[in-house]
Amino acid sequence: GQQLNQSPQSMFIQEGEDVSMNCTSSSIFNTWLWYKQDPGEGPVLLIALYKAGELTSNGRLTAQFGITRKDSFLNISASIPSDVGIYFCAGPSPSSNTGKLIFGQGTTLQVKP
Amino acid sequence: DSGVTQTPKHLITATGQRVTLRCSPRSGDLSVYWYQQSLDQGLQFLIQYYNGEERAKGNILERFSAQQFPDLHSELNLSSLELGDSALYFCASSDRTLEQFFGPGTRLTVL
Numbered sequence: 001g002q003q004l005n006q007s008p009q010s011m012f013i014q015e016g017e018d019v020s021m022n023c024t025s026s027s028i029f030n031t032w033l034w035y036k037q038d039p040g041e042g043p044v045l046l047i048a049l050y051k052a053g054e055l056t057s058n059g060r061l062t063a064q065f066g067i068t069r070k071d072s073f074l075n076i077s078a079s080i081p082s083d084v085g086i087y088f089c090a091g092p093s094p095s096s097n098t099g100k101l102i103f104g105q106g107t108t109l110q111v112k113p
Numbered sequence: 114d115s116g117v118t119q120t121p122k123h124l125i126t127a128t129g130q131r132v133t134l135r136c137s138p139r140s141g142d143l144s145v146y147w148y149q150q151s152l153d154q155g156l157q158f159l160i161q162y163y164n165g166e167e168r169a170k171g172n173i174l175e176r177f178s179a180q181q182f183p184d185l186h187s188e189l190n191l192s193s194l195e196l197g198d199s200a201l202y203f204c205a206s207s208d209r210t211l212e213q214f215f216g217p218g219t220r221l222t223v224l
Contacts, residue, residue, distance in 0.1 A: 040201075040218075041217060042115065042203050042205075042215035042216050043156070043203070044115070044215070045212055045213070045214060048210075048211070048212050092211050096169060098168050098169035099144055099168075099169070099207055099211055099213065100146075100158045100161060100169045100171060101146070101156075101158060101211075101213060102158070103157075104155075
């Protein structure tokens, strides 16, 4: 089945540093969603992307829809301790016309104060 | 707060038992989705309901079933529970867009 591959798997950075992570697929996606999950909580939608090449920001977060439609990128600028968590990319299954989402395995971010 | 509520927050039960997880979607959302999150499998789609009707099915076990009621709340029923069913179960809802909003989850522990 379709898979979304996220990299890196984990990151340990210093507060104030910028962060970049990406998500790739062997299939074309028409929508990319980025979520953040805190331990024991539900994923929270950060950014939604609908168009190839689209660049969208949400505060210190910026996400891009790759031109090939097979990848997406998330950048966090000037990281702070509350950025700690797991970041997931997700997209609706290309083989389905429903809202079924496929999730990447996540990138775990740790920020050292 | 996403506006999606789930009960209970935690559930501890024994193998062979049956449990029901409950979800109330955001006001106005017609679609409800159920996901399972375990350490080794990540977030896996189970099933989707739209306005009371089943819309899509993932790798949901036959021991699991769900329904969406006229007031749009949904229940996920898990029966003949096994140790491997221990996981976080999330409900999400959406309107006509693809943006899904997740509830806080139910942590199921099967002993």
